[in-house]
Amino acid sequence: MPRTIGERSDAIPALAEVFRTHGFDGASLSLIGAATGLGKGSLYNFFPGGKEEMAQAVLDEIDGWFRREVFTPLREAKEPRQGIREMFQVVDRYFHSGRRVCLIGAFALGDSRDRFAACVAAYFAEWVDALAEALRRAGSGRAEARAQAEDTVAAIQGALVLARAADDRAVFGRIMRRQELLLLRK
Amino acid sequence: MPRTIGERSDAIPALAEVFRTHGFDGASLSLIGAATGLGKGSLYNFFPGGKEEMAQAVLDEIDGWFRREVFTPLREAKEPRQGIREMFQVVDRYFHSGRRVCLIGAFALGDSRDRFAACVAAYFAEWVDALAEALRRAGSGRAEARAQAEDTVAAIQGALVLARAADDRAVFGRIMRRQELLLLRK
DNA sequence: GTCTATAAAGCGATAGAC
């Protein structure tokens, strides 16, 4: 998180943190102001569309990050099985081993789903697609690869729910490890 | 949903619907009043603790329902494998094949987790416990049964996230069916 | 017991000084 906010994108990490912690409705402008160190004037200067534009900017940033660090590597990995192993590593790091919630998953379950429906749907669809392609290249049939990919993305999201519910990140690690074994066995 | 509200418990289904649809923060008293057909006077007469007491009453009702319809049957089923099959059926019906969100899962990911932390943690812990016992009775070792139970509850929660994200309940059915096969194969 | 009116606080958003 940058110490000084010089441009719009500098505020995104703090914004993401606030939305993850408090949800869209719970993230008030005063909380956002405190987290970013910006007054309302500056916030509306960077984000004329207000809170909705702030959340959209965070979602776009997350989408770009996953595209760059997860989806594309999955699709382009020379060794698909190795690519899948690396996906689990990157995802575990991203979610801080289950301590950090998936903002897009939380938006999917919450009241803000309709507002950001397209973004939310596209994120999960692309994750499933990219993983299915890697699995197909690793030897699974087309239909089986899709099924395995769907199960895996669901397992990760479910693991985040359970980890946060139990306030115990060990749950997340266990589910991730078993899902990786299930996917790469044989 | 009862047509007339004569006592506190008559309002619970409508309350649950509002919290599921709008989340805790998004469920304003005016929405709650419209959904229940009750004025604020009546609401505060039934729930002196306000919104928090309303949500807690809903969580208690859900907890009781799952205990009665899912956890206890799992533990007491004469045929544990058949009991597990029935769990999948009951859960599919409860979540309207993925169209209905798990309020406790949504609270776990959302801003209201801290407020209802004990309730949320207990719900998932008991589900995993009950399913693990059934799996153990069906022949799994103690550790393996726990792992399978954890994976299954996570798969169900993840399936709800994906179904809601894609606005496609078919996803939910597919993941549930595959998880059931995985659990009961051999 | 249920309504309407109202209180007090917080909200998102805007305007204007600097």
Added chain:
DNA sequence: GTCTATCGCTTTATAGAC
């Protein structure tokens, strides 16, 4: 470009009429 003050509205919650 960033601040403070403020608008208009909604929120939860309460008070008092009936």
